[in-house]
Amino acid sequence: MLLIVPADPMRPRRADEHFAAEAAAAREAGVEVAVIDHDALAGGGDPDQAVARVPASTDAVYRGWMLPAAGYGAMAAALGRREVSLRTGADDYRTAHELPGWYAALESVTPETVWTAGDAREDFDRACERLGGGAAVLRDYTKSAKHHWHEAAYVPDLTDGEAAWRVASRLRELRGGDFAGGFVVRRFERLTGTEVRTWWVAGECRLTGAHPDTPGAVCVPDLTAVTPLVAALGLPFVTVDLALREDGEWRVVELGDGQVSDRPAEISAETLVAALLAG
CATH class of the missing domain: 3.30.1490 (Dna Ligase; domain 1)
Structure with a gap:
């Protein structure tokens, strides 16, 4: 696996501080790490120049700041020209990143x-x-x-x-x-308690933790109804945020692409990298 992270804007050969721990954990696990110019991609710059430091790889995973679907597609195409295959292709990213892409599959468990x-x-x-x-x-x-x-x-x-x-x-x-x-x-559905963020690799829930907006508030959701629906989407790496409705049913608040989902403090960088490697 190759881990791709945004570069520090002031030190472009180093990982952005927000993702430095994950980059370090990946290197410790024997995973190669490459940096890209996220600001150039987000701002409509030259995508080939933005990914110029990325070596060829057959299994690359991006962990970085959110990109619009078109921007991610431009990055994926530029990486493809460098013989880099993203585990999450442009179509899969759009499906996970934009609500209309995943809603039909999860309609029974979401508002x-x-x-x-x-x-x-x-x-x-x-x-x-x-x-x-x-x-x-x-x-x-x-x-x-x-x-x-x-x-x-x-x-x-x-x-x-x-x-x-x-x-x-x-x-x-x-x-x-x-x-x-x-x-x-x-x-609108009346929810009780706080949201839980679950992390799914290859259709399997690998990690459960607090939502970044409510650090420290961790509980274990019942994923019985959700698991087959998320697995059926066939997406490589996603997060699913859930909350308990007042009638006691767990509801999906959001599905997102795991590459651009914020990691709460309760989940270590080493744990997340291990989950990606296991997947």
Whole structure:
């Protein structure tokens, strides 16, 4: 396995500080590590130049900052020209990274959801009508603005079109150039406790830990209903965030690509690298 991480912007031959522990753990385990220029990829720079320090490999895994699906695709293509095969190809990354890619497979274990293509008001209104009345949570294809809960995430009643659009407009404003795909409208479900982040390699849950937003809060979810659904997606490396609904059922809050999911402090860099090697 080859581990690819972002370079430190000030010391471009070294790993970015946020991923330095994982790079060190990989080297200790005998895994080669290469760095890329993430800022160039994210900013529309030359992808071939951005990956120029990466050697050929038949099994490469990226652990780094989030990239839009198009940016990841450009990186994968540039790496391919260097005879580097990413374990997670561009199509698999989009499936995991954008909610419309994974929703159908996990529909039975996640809140009812509709979405738009783009940010037009009329499309948003139609999406709200399809979901019906009641409370909802808004996001785009890749991320919410949950830290601005009442102004840019939570809609108390979808039948109040003007109020819903104010929340959607604020979400769009906050996401700015990072707004991805369109508006996603999710049925609000009352959850208890905190989220748990699970890590899956080759369809098998390898690690369970706290969600990065709630460090230290760890419990073991019941994955009976979730496991066959995640395995059926056939994705190489993903995270699944879960929370307990007030009726006692575990619900999927989010599925994401494991390469760009933040690692909580409770999971060591050595443990994560070992899980990737085992997969």
